[in-house]
Amino acid sequence: MSSLANTKAIVTGAAGGIGAALATELIVRGATVVLADLSATVTDTAAGLHSGAHAWVGDVSSVDGIDDLIAFADDRLGGVDMYFANAGIIGPAGLGDSDGDWDAIIDVNLRAHIRAAQALIPRWQEAGSGYFVATASAAGLLTQIGSAAYSVTKHASVGFAEWLSLTYRDDGIRASVIAPMGVDTNLLRDSGADGPAQSAVTEAGEVHTPAAVANVALDAVEAEQFLILPHPEVLDMYRMKGSDYDRWLKGMSRYQHRLNEANRLNEETTHAGNK
Numbered sequence: 001m002s003s004l005a006n007t008k009a010i011v012t013g014a015a016g017g018i019g020a021a022l023a024t025e026l027i028v029r030g031a032t033v034v035l036a037d038l039s040a041t042v043t044d045t046a047a048g049l050h051s052g053a054h055a056w057v058g059d060v061s062s063v064d065g066i067d068d069l070i071a072f073a074d075d076r077l078g079g080v081d082m083y084f085a086n087a088g089i090i091g092p093a094g095l096g097d098s099d100g101d102w103d104a105i106i107d108v109n110l111r112a113h114i115r116a117a118q119a120l121i122p123r124w125q126e127a128g129s130g131y132f133v134a135t136a137s138a139a140g141l142l143t144q145i146g147s148a149a150y151s152v153t154k155h156a157s158v159g160f161a162e163w164l165s166l167t168y169r170d171d172g173i174r175a176s177v178i179a180p181m182g183v184d185t186n187l188l189r190d191s192g193a194d195g196p197a198q199s200a201v202t203e204a205g206e207v208h209t210p211a212a213v214a215n216v217a218l219d220a221v222e223a224e225q226f227l228i229l230p231h232p233e234v235l236d237m238y239r240m241k242g243s244d245y246d247r248w249l250k251g252m253s254r255y256q257h258r259l260n261e262a263n264r265l266n267e268e269t270t271h272a273g274n275k
Helices: 017-028 042-047 063-077 099-127 148-171 186-193 195-204 210-222 233-243 245-273
Strands: 008-012 032-037 053-057 082-085 130-135 173-178
Touching: 008 017, 008 063, 017 032, 017 042, 017 210, 032 042, 032 063, 042 053, 053 063, 063 099, 082 099, 099 130, 099 148, 099 173, 130 148, 130 210, 148 173, 173 210, 233 245
Parallel strands: 008 032, 008 082, 032 053, 082 130, 130 173
Antiparallel strands: none
8 A cells, every 4th residue: 555645646637527536636645736638727627726736738649748748747746656647538439430530539548648658667667666547448348339439449548557567567667547437527428429328338337426436546546456446346247248258249239229229219209399
């Protein structure tokens, strides 16, 4: 068990949602934090916290953005002990319509993690310590009905964090991955662009608050636990998937069909009501 007191952390996607909640709870536990986001509203989020919070506005999916963010943290915090790769987007429905759709979500949900690790791992190896925490999703262990890109990138973020954990453990570097189901954030509400995708999340289990997820996550980080499941039932689902993959796929296909039918009927009812 390790305390987060006096830790110097970066949290991306921190203007709201899970990122803002992680930053808030890190400060409560004695850390100093750079809150990073593409949205300038992150400055308001940071201003609502005490002097241990600093806001950075920029693109964490680019190499230049990562370099600038880390330099900013070095200047304001005096270093980076922990990096929370939390920024994420829902991406296109279905298979997407273009390479651009896929490029955008791969850059944000995966390459941003890779680029941050490439910048931070060498310095952490030299220091003999460091901690990388990726916010993935239960979709990275199971799947995301309605969105290939979201499912694929979240699987990849789990796999990347796993590789970091086993590869650099002897260097004193730790990695964890947060894999929640429904969380009451804009990301969940944005998935309403594809009805079945949102229904698949909200029907699967309780929708947690970002603060609840942050508390569970940071307790697990202090315990250096790799797989962090704010919804414990995900573990049962994951075990079921692994025990009989074909049965699981058939069951998910039936579930998707039911969600599609329910969404179609809802759209028909709405359309009829608007006549």
